[in-house]
Amino acid sequence: xxxxxxxxxxxxxxxxxxxxxxxxxxxxxxxxxxxxxxxxxxxxxxxxxxxxxxxxxxxxxxxxxxxxxxxxxxxxxxxxxxxxxxxxxxxxxxxxxxxxxxxxxxxxxxxxxxxxxxxxxxxxxxxxxxxxxxxxxxxxxxxxxxxxxxxxxxxxxxxxxxxxxxxxxxxxxxxxxxxxxxxxxxxxxxxxxxxxxxxxxxxxxxxxxxxxxxxxxxxxxxxxxxxxxxxxxxxxxxxxxxxxxxxxxxxxxxxxxxxxxxxxxxxxxxxxxxxxxxxxxxxxxxxxxxxxxxxxxxxxxxxxxxxxxxxxxxxxxxxxxxxxxxxxxxxxxxxxxxxxxxxxxxxxxxxxxxxxxxxxxxxxxxxxxxxxxxxxxxxxxxxxxxxxxxxxxxxxxxxxxxxxxxxxxxxxxxxxxxxxxxxxxxxxxxxxxxxxxxxxxxxxxxxxxxxxxxxxxxxxxxxxxxxxxxxxxxxxxxxxxxxxxxxxxxxxxxxxxxxxxxxxxxxxxxxxxxx
Numbered sequence: 001x002x003x004x005x006x007x008x009x010x011x012x013x014x015x016x017x018x019x020x021x022x023x024x025x026x027x028x029x030x031x032x033x034x035x036x037x038x039x040x041x042x043x044x045x046x047x048x049x050x051x052x053x054x055x056x057x058x059x060x061x062x063x064x065x066x067x068x069x070x071x072x073x074x075x076x077x078x079x080x081x082x083x084x085x086x087x088x089x090x091x092x093x094x095x096x097x098x099x100x101x102x103x104x105x106x107x108x109x110x111x112x113x114x115x116x117x118x119x120x121x122x123x124x125x126x127x128x129x130x131x132x133x134x135x136x137x138x139x140x141x142x143x144x145x146x147x148x149x150x151x152x153x154x155x156x157x158x159x160x161x162x163x164x165x166x167x168x169x170x171x172x173x174x175x176x177x178x179x180x181x182x183x184x185x186x187x188x189x190x191x192x193x194x195x196x197x198x199x200x201x202x203x204x205x206x207x208x209x210x211x212x213x214x215x216x217x218x219x220x221x222x223x224x225x226x227x228x229x230x231x232x233x234x235x236x237x238x239x240x241x242x243x244x245x246x247x248x249x250x251x252x253x254x255x256x257x258x259x260x261x262x263x264x265x266x267x268x269x270x271x272x273x274x275x276x277x278x279x280x281x282x283x284x285x286x287x288x289x290x291x292x293x294x295x296x297x298x299x300x301x302x303x304x305x306x307x308x309x310x311x312x313x314x315x316x317x318x319x320x321x322x323x324x325x326x327x328x329x330x331x332x333x334x335x336x337x338x339x340x341x342x343x344x345x346x347x348x349x350x351x352x353x354x355x356x357x358x359x360x361x362x363x364x365x366x367x368x369x370x371x372x373x374x375x376x377x378x379x380x381x382x383x384x385x386x387x388x389x390x391x392x393x394x395x396x397x398x399x400x401x402x403x404x405x406x407x408x409x410x411x412x413x414x415x416x417x418x419x420x421x422x423x424x425x426x427x428x429x430x431x432x433x434x435x436x437x438x439x440x441x442x443x444x445x446x447x448x449x450x451x452x453x454x455x456x457x458x459x460x461x462x463x464x465x466x467x468x469x470x471x472x473x474x475x476x477x478x479x480x481x482x483x484x485x486x487x488x489x490x491x492x493x494x495x496x497x498x499x500x501x502x503x504x505x506x507x508x509x510x511x512x513x514x515x
Contacts, residue, residue, distance in 0.1 A: 039387055039390075039391065039392030040390065040391055040392060041078060041391065041392065042073075042076045042077050042078040042087060042391040042393075043073045043074065043077050043078070044069070044073055044077045044078035044079050044080075045069065045073075045079065047079075047080035050082065050083055051082065052079070052080025052081055052082045052083060052084070052230070053079045053080045053081070054080075054081070054082055054227075054230065057079075057081075057226075059223035059226045059227070060221070060222070060223050060487045061487065062226065062376065063375035063376050063402065063404045066079070066088050066090070066376070066400070066402055066405075067090070067402065067404060067405055067408075069088070070088065070090035070091070070402065070405060074090075075089065075090045075091045075093070075094035075389070076088075076089060076090075076094060076388065076389050076391055077090075081226075081229065081230050081398075082229075082230025082231055083230070084230065084398065085397060085398070086379075086397075086398045086399070086400060087393055087397055087398065087399045087400070088399075088400045088402055089399060089400065089401050089402060090402045090405040091405050091406065091409050091411070092406045092409045092411070092412050092435070092436040092438070094389065095401045095402070095403070095405070095406050095438065095442070096435070096438075096442065097388075097389070098388065098399070098401065098443075099380075099401055099441065099442040099443035099444075099445075100442050100443050102386070102388065103443040103444050104383060104444070105382055105383055105384060105386045105388075106380050106382060106383075106399055106401075106443065107380070107383060107443060107444035107445060108128050108380060108381045108382070108383045109125075109126060109127065109128050109132070109378065109379070109380060109381065109445065110379035110380055110381040110398040110399070111126065111127075111128070111381075112229045112379065112398075113228060113229050113232035113235075114220065114225055114228060114229055114241075114244075117241070117244065117245060117248070118216075118244070118248065119302045119305075119306070120298065120302070122135075122298040122299045122301075122302040122303075123135060123299060123302030123303045123305065123306045124136050124139050124302075124303050124306045124307070124448070125306040125310060125378070126306070126378075127302075130294070131294050131299065134294050135294070135299055135303050136448060138277075138278070138281070139274070139303060139307065139448060140448055142274050142277045142278075143193060143274065143307075143448070143449070143452070145277070146193045146273055146274065153189070153193070153452055153455055154350070154351050154455060154459065156189055156192050156193070156198075157189055157455060157456055157459045157460065158348055158459065159198075160185050160188050160189060160192075160198065161185070161348075161459065161460065161463045163185065163188075163201070164181055164182070164184075164185040164460070164463075164464075165463070165464075165467060167181040167184075167185075167201065168181065168464070168467075168468055168500050169502065171500065172501075173499055173500065173501030173502070174499065175473035175474070175497040175498065175499050176497055176498065176499075176500065177495070177496075177497055178320055178323050178324075178497075178498055178500070179316070179320050179492070179493075179495075181201065182316055182319050182320055182323070182460075183210060183214070183312060183316040183320075184199075184201045184206070184210060185460065186311070186312055186315045186316040186319065186456060186460070187199075187206075187209075187210050187213075187308070187311070187312040187316070189311065189452070189456055190307055190308055190311030190312060190449075190452075191206075191308070192273070193273055193274060193307075193311075193452075194273050194274045194275060194304055194307050194308060194311075195258060195262065195272075195273050195274075195275055196262070196271075196272025196273030196275070196276060197272070197273075205254060205257070205258075208250070208254060209251065209254055209255075209308065210312060212247040212250060212251055213251075213308060213309045213312055213313065214312075214313065215243070215247060216244050216247050216248075216309070217309065217313050217488055217489050217490055218486070218487070218488040218489075219240045219243055219244050220244070220488065220489035221487050221488035221489040221490075222240050222487065224238050224239070224240045224241070225238070225240055225241065225244075228240075228241055251305060252301050252305075255301050255304050255305065256297075256301065258275070259275055259279075259300065259301075259304075262275050262276060262279070263279055266279055266280070268280045268283070274303075274304070274307065275300070275304065278295060278300050278303070279300075281295050282295040282296070282300070307449075310447070310449060311449055311452070311453075313490055313492075314373050314374065314447075314453065314490060315453045315456050315457060316492075317371070317373055317490060317491070317492035317493070318367060318368055318371055318373060318453075318457060319456075319457065319460055319461060320492060320493050321367055321370075321371040321373075321492070321493055322363075322364065322367040322457075322461050323464065323470050323498060323500075324481060324483070324493050324496065324498065325367055325370070325419055325483075326465065326470045327470040327471050327472055327478065327481060327498050328419075328478055328481045328483065329419060329478075330471070330478065332363060332419075332421065333465070333469070333470065335359055336359060336360050336363055336465050337465055337466070337469070337503075339357055339359050339360055340357065340360060340462060340465060340466050341466075343356050343357055344357075344462075344466065348463070349458075349459055349462040349463055349466065350459075351455055351458065351459065353462070354458050357462070358425065358429060358430050358431035359421065359425070359429065360458075360461075360462060360465075361424070361431045361458070362421040362422070362423070362424035362425050362431055363421045363461075364457050364458060364461055365421075365423075365424045365434075365437060365439075366419060366420060366421045366423055366424060367419075368437075368439040368457070369407045369413070369423065369437060369439065370407075370418075370419045371485075371491065372403070372404050372407050372408070372485075372491055373439070373490050373491055373492075374403060374441070374489075374490055374491075375402070375403055375404035375491060376400050376401075376402060376403065376404070377400065377401045377402075377403045377441050377445075378441075378445070379398050379399065379400050380398075380399045380400075380401065380445065381396055381397060381398055381399060382394070382395055382396060382397050382399060383395065401441070403438055403439075403441065406436055406438045407436070407437070407438065407439065409436055412434070412436035413436070424437075440453070464500075467502060467503065468500040468501065468502060468503065469500070469501060469503055470498050470499070470500050471498065471499050471500075471501075472498065472499070473497050473498065473499055474499075481496070482494055482496070
């Protein structure tokens with residue numbers, strides 16, 4: 001009887017297998033076609049059914065694979081992340097053409113499965129449409145009102161510098177992990193603007209928020225999360241996704257705890273920060289009977305989260321790279337410290353000093369270029385069907401502006417793969433701006449905290465180099481210091497320690513003879 005049932009099932013099995021083979025054939029033929037009825041598709045490596053180009057990708061550092069592919073396929077090419085088509089833009093001229101010259105066409109955010117988990121369509125960073133436009137506009141207006149990029153921010157940063165210097169001095173020149181105090185200091189600047197006050201470095205709530213933010217950024221760059229974005233149905237079996245979700249829940253709880261405290265002491269006539277302004281706007285709209293307002297709790301929580309994470313991670317990582325690079329290249333550190341001593345002396349550095357510190361300014365910019373913090377930007381998507389540089393790109397297609405290919409463009413930088421402050425100096429040693437410096441991206445999605453980040457980088461870096469000399473810990477040579485970036489959505493240095501003794505005079509650098 002079982003044999004008869006098996007025989008009877010054979011026709012249906014053959015039909016099923018035939019259907020599968022037919023679909024695979026259609027799939028392969030459609031991917032193999034270089035043109036559509038609308039125009040020519042960008043070139044790229046031939047994908048496998050369902051897997052796409054996954055097998056040739058370095059899932060921990062996909063930007064490296066994409067850079068190699070750009071050498072073969074050119075500045076506009078197509079790859080497949082699993083079944084998903086992705087257009088990659090490589091090189092300064094191409095990325096600028098898309099993000100600046102055709103800003104509207106390339107201005108939407110690609111909402112990956114992970115991004116939906118992170119923000120659920122709310123907030124500033126990972127959203128589109130009217131909600132994104134309103135939240136970004138409101139954030140820009142209020143961050144400026146609370147001093148972003150102005151004297152008010154400078155005062156906040158100068159105050160925070162005193163706390164950071166105390167943390168460094170506690171170690172009395174012995175080896176320390178610079179990332180913790182630096183990250184806390186940077187995070188306190190955005191906290192003061194968003195919440196209206198700073199936190200103590202020992203505050204458990206603050207430590208938890210910072211640690212969860214850093215862990216989520218690290219997990220977002222893991223191979224398992226790249227696989228989840230390709231095949232979201234695998235989510236229940238991906239441990240890193242579960243950790244990210246738990247961190248989000250804890251984060252929302254912590255933020256709402258702070259918001260409740262601010263709401264209890266809210267004075268509409270005297271807003272202390274972004275949260276206060278949001279609460280006042282929300283209250284005003286509710287009193288006017290507006291029930292469809294975009295000013296709801298989800299947009300508040302996720303906007304605060306976006307500002308906190310973005311304002312902590314990239315600037316903190318850049319400063320940590322800066323200190324590591326000074327220890328790696330002491331001759332550059334000596335030149336920075338000589339310039340600071342000659343121009344500023346013993347007083348607190350000010351933003352207006354930047355124009356008189358061309359070498360120091362060049363070192364900071366070169367740190368941003370070399371560190372390449374956000375190598376693949378945050379993915380965009382096309383807002384309509386377009387033809388770009390001769391290729392047809394369908395509306396809603398994911399686009400990756402490969403920022404690492406801009407910051408390391410061999411046609412724009414003399415020695416793109418080495419740390420060279422001369423990239424930002426002319427023959428007379430004057431600082432020069434470079435158009436290919438896209439560390440903050442460009443266009444509609446350019447970093448809204450750029451002016452604040454520039455101010456922080458200059459004041460923190462200059463103040464630390466004014467007071468400390470950075471070197472490898474005992475038993476470690478300058479050559480031993482590893483410049484390989486850690487795995488993550490953004491690229492920070494690998495865990496390391498540095499010695500940071502105070503200079504002989506409180507504000508005079510240690511200058512050592514060479515020879």
